Amino acid sequence: MTECYDDIILVLSKWKDFRELKKDGDLKNFANWILLHENKLVANQSEQEDFIVAQVDNMDEKEKIPDLANRAVMGHLIARMNLFVKNYAKQPFQEIDLSSLEEFRLLQMIDRVKNINKSELSNESLMDFSTVVDILKRFINKGLIIQVKDENDKRASQLQITQKGKNLLLTSYKILAQIKPNIAGDLTQKEQETLINLLLKLNNFHTHFYEEHYVNKKKKS
Amino acid sequence: MTECYDDIILVLSKWKDFRELKKDGDLKNFANWILLHENKLVANQSEQEDFIVAQVDNMDEKEKIPDLANRAVMGHLIARMNLFVKNYAKQPFQEIDLSSLEEFRLLQMIDRVKNINKSELSNESLMDFSTVVDILKRFINKGLIIQVKDENDKRASQLQITQKGKNLLLTSYKILAQIKPNIAGDLTQKEQETLINLLLKLNNFHTHFYEEHYVNKKKKS
Numbered sequence: 359m360t361e362c363y364d365d366i367i368l369v370l371s372k373w374k375d376f377r378e379l380k381k382d383g384d385l386k387n388f389a390n391w392i393l394l395h396e397n398k399l400v401a402n403q404s405e406q407e408d409f410i411v412a413q414v415d416n417m418d419e420k421e422k423i424p425d426l427a428n429r430a431v432m433g434h435l436i437a438r439m440n441l442f443v444k445n446y447a448k449q450p451f452q453e454i455d456l457s458s459l460e461e462f463r464l465l466q467m468i469d470r471v472k473n474i475n476k477s478e479l480s481n482e483s484l485m486d487f488s489t490v491v492d493i494l495k496r497f498i499n500k501g502l503i504i505q506v507k508d509e510n511d512k513r514a515s516q517l518q519i520t521q522k523g524k525n526l527l528l529t530s531y532k533i534l535a536q537i538k539p540n541i542a543g544d545l546t547q548k549e550q551e552t553l554i555n556l557l558l559k560l561n562n563f564h565t566h567f568y569e570e571h572y573v574n575k576k577k578k579s
Numbered sequence: 580m581t582e583c584y585d586d587i588i589l590v591l592s593k594w595k596d597f598r599e600l601k602k603d604g605d606l607k608n609f610a611n612w613i614l615l616h617e618n619k620l621v622a623n624q625s626e627q628e629d630f631i632v633a634q635v636d637n638m639d640e641k642e643k644i645p646d647l648a649n650r651a652v653m654g655h656l657i658a659r660m661n662l663f664v665k666n667y668a669k670q671p672f673q674e675i676d677l678s679s680l681e682e683f684r685l686l687q688m689i690d691r692v693k694n695i696n697k698s699e700l701s702n703e704s705l706m707d708f709s710t711v712v713d714i715l716k717r718f719i720n721k722g723l724i725i726q727v728k729d730e731n732d733k734r735a736s737q738l739q740i741t742q743k744g745k746n747l748l749l750t751s752y753k754i755l756a757q758i759k760p761n762i763a764g765d766l767t768q769k770e771q772e773t774l775i776n777l778l779l780k781l782n783n784f785h786t787h788f789y790e791e792h793y794v795n796k797k798k799k800s
Contacts, residue, residue: 367595370588371767404786406703407779409691419756428771429762430755433664435778437680440661441705442785443654445793459658470630482627484662534651535640541650543784549777550649556766556774557656558628563764564663570600572666 368424407431443541450533454526455500460485462530464493465519468503469527473516475508481573502526592765628652664762671754675747676721681706682714683751686740689724690748694737696729702794723747 376388383391414420414427423429447459456462460483467482468474476494480487494517497503502523508514519527542550597609604612635641635648644650668680677683681704688703689695697715701708715738718724723744729735740748763771 367588367591367765368768370591371769374588374767375769404782405691406688409687413752417752417756419753423756425761425763425768425771426756428768428775431775432771432778433755433762434684435775435782436657436660436664437684438705438782439657439778439785442789443657445705445789463655463658466630467627470627484659484666531634531638532640534654535638535644535647539785539788540646541654542646543781545777545780547646547649549780550646550653552773553777553781554649554652554656556770556777557653557660558625559766559770560764560774561656561659564660564760567760568663568666 406434410434446537446539446541447534450537451530454529454533456526456530457496460489461493461496462527462534464490465497465502465523465527465530468497468517469519469524473506473508473518475514475516479517481569484568497523588765588767627655631655667758667760667762668755671758672751675750675754677747677751678717681710682717683748683755685711685714686718686723686744686748686751689718689738690740690745694727694729694739696735696737700738702790705789718744 372392373388376383376391380387380391410430411427414430417426420426444459451458451462456465464479464483464485467479471478471482474482476490477487479494480490483490494503498505500522501520504518504520505515506518508516545553593613594609597604597612601608601612631651632648635651638647641647665680672679672683677686685700685704685706688700692699692703695703697711698708700715701711704711715724719726721743722741725739725741726736727739729737766774
């Protein structure tokens with residue numbers, strides 16, 4: 359039912375790209391430009407990405423979802439980037455007794471959002487409730503956070519970071535700053551900004567979707 | 580001149596989101612939904628990123644590393660994007676008995692790189708050797724892959740995907756294509772291409788670094 363909107367948006371986006379390049383282009387120029395352009399949609403640079411694009415090429419779904427190859431390559435590249443950072447951070451974090459970037463992110467959220475509770479933390483961090491609870495137990499045992507009763511709801515408890523937790527965060531920031539190589543690689547300042555803006559746009563879209571379909575759904579059920 | 584297309588695309592995307600939620604919503608409902616929605620969105624969309632930038636601002640290291648805030652926000656956004664995809668894929672993958680995107684990625688690599696061995700697979704996937712070995716055991720038990728002796732090195736063994744494994748991959752591709760929402764969110768075609776090209780550039784940089792400092796180091800030690 360809503361698929362037609364995807365198509366309309368796709369056509370308009372294409373038309374916009376085209377008119378940016380050729381101010382007075384007509385429909386025939388547009389058609390030719392599409393055909394020329396579609397072939398080099400994704401700049402293939404490596405075997406892994408080539409393989410993904412080839413798999414999509416074999417799928418019937420690509421007729422209905424014209425940007426399917428883009429989506430697949432994007433997911434693949436984001437997963438890889440995340441794994442690079444994970445690998446780079448692993449050893450430095452072990453040295454300060456943090457087992458992962460996820461632990462760091464949770465501790466940072468408890469510092470940022472005063473009196474957050476466990477389920478809010480699970481929503482905010484996009485992590486499973488059970489995983490969050492496991493990590494919080496370790497934090498409490500290490501004295502990095504404390505749990506206090508919620509004044510308004512005696513059954514609930516709120517999380518607060520301790521001075522020891524704050525100190526560990528400050529050390530983590532220093533460690534993250536020193537991590538080699540630079541996560542931004544050889545991107546220029548301008549490329550970094552472009553990348554961040556595109557990721558922010560994506561983040562807004564997905565944060566909204568997640569709240570609507572995951573957080574609110576959980577609340578209702 | 581082309582700004583009007585951005586606006587049209589924005590309006591249509593919003594309308595699409597709205598009609599997905601409220602099939603018979605009218606213009607007035609639409610207007611109310613936008614107002615409600617925009618307030619919520621702006622309120623929390625940049626809190627996490629603002630906090631990160633504020634932490635970096637307090638650090639002495641920022642004098643020496645002028646793009647430190649960029650790096651921190653980039654790492655944060657990539658981690659979030661990865662978690663969104665993980666959440667979206669979780670349930671559909673459980674239905675076909677794949678426990679994670681990592682499992683899918685490994686199976687795809689065994690399909691792509693004929694006769695790959697375990698340590699090559701660990702390098703190629705950027706994953707810990709022990710994690711890879713655990714997943715491979717499950718694959719063998721499920722009949723998705725087989726291990727065969729390497730003709731040239733009797734101590735080593737090579738991995739091969741079975742027909743059952745190939746079928747599961749095809750099902751996975753279909754499932755990934757159907758995942759809602761579109762991982763590329765509301766990015767235009769041109770923005771998608773820009774993002775992919777920047778991620779490809781980053782991926783090249785980090786793949787090279789990883790091979791130099793992680794894979795080769797392992798080989799020497």
